[in-house]
Amino acid sequence: MKIPTQQLLNDLKIITEQNVQLVESLLSETEEKLNFRPSEKSWSILECIEHLNLYGKFYIPEIDKRIQNSNTKATENFSSGFLGNYFANSMLPKEKLNTMKTFKSMNPIHSTLDRSVLNEFILQQKQTINLLNRAENIDLNTVKTSISISSFIKLKLGDTFRVVMYHNVRHIEQAKRILKLTNFVE
Numbered sequence: 001m002k003i004p005t006q007q008l009l010n011d012l013k014i015i016t017e018q019n020v021q022l023v024e025s026l027l028s029e030t031e032e033k034l035n036f037r038p039s040e041k042s043w044s045i046l047e048c049i050e051h052l053n054l055y056g057k058f059y060i061p062e063i064d065k066r067i068q069n070s071n072t073k074a075t076e077n078f079s080s081g082f083l084g085n086y087f088a089n090s091m092l093p094k095e096k097l098n099t100m101k102t103f104k105s106m107n108p109i110h111s112t113l114d115r116s117v118l119n120e121f122i123l124q125q126k127q128t129i130n131l132l133n134r135a136e137n138i139d140l141n142t143v144k145t146s147i148s149i150s151s152f153i154k155l156k157l158g159d160t161f162r163v164v165m166y167h168n169v170r171h172i173e174q175a176k177r178i179l180k181l182t183n184f185v186e
Helices: 005-026 045-068 082-091 116-137 157-185
Strands: 002-004 077-079 144-147 150-156
Touching: 002 005, 005 045, 005 077, 005 116, 005 157, 045 116, 045 144, 045 157, 082 150, 082 157, 116 157, 144 157, 150 157
Parallel strands: none
Antiparallel strands: 002 077, 144 150
């Protein structure tokens, strides 16, 4: 995948802003709705968002460090790497749900959660928008980041942003589906 760098960053900012709007709207929902779990093995809305927060705790500092330590200049285009493009595309929600195994350390199921999870997500997304703005001045092709599953695998920064944002979209969509279910349960 090849895309103008500024277009990629703008697209990712729009995704992030839409996610913030949706989560802000969840602040008005009852704790009961936010903690509703469609089945014993599925996540609640708060567990979906907490899962994203857990990943944010890894990626936000990792991306920040890589941006701070970069002495590169922005390039006109971003070209996705093979592995990065594969990971990013695998994160996007599909029409037929493609379930993925979650690492135990990133699985919030049966946690006691409250609205503070939503506020943390909103804060993390504002930090992410700041990182996307700062990334406009560096080369998303040559700056590389570690990924949460292995410090040996490094992705281009542009791909890391895509993986993180698409992963967010995946679980925001999951939270929306659960919210619709709660309207039928009431």
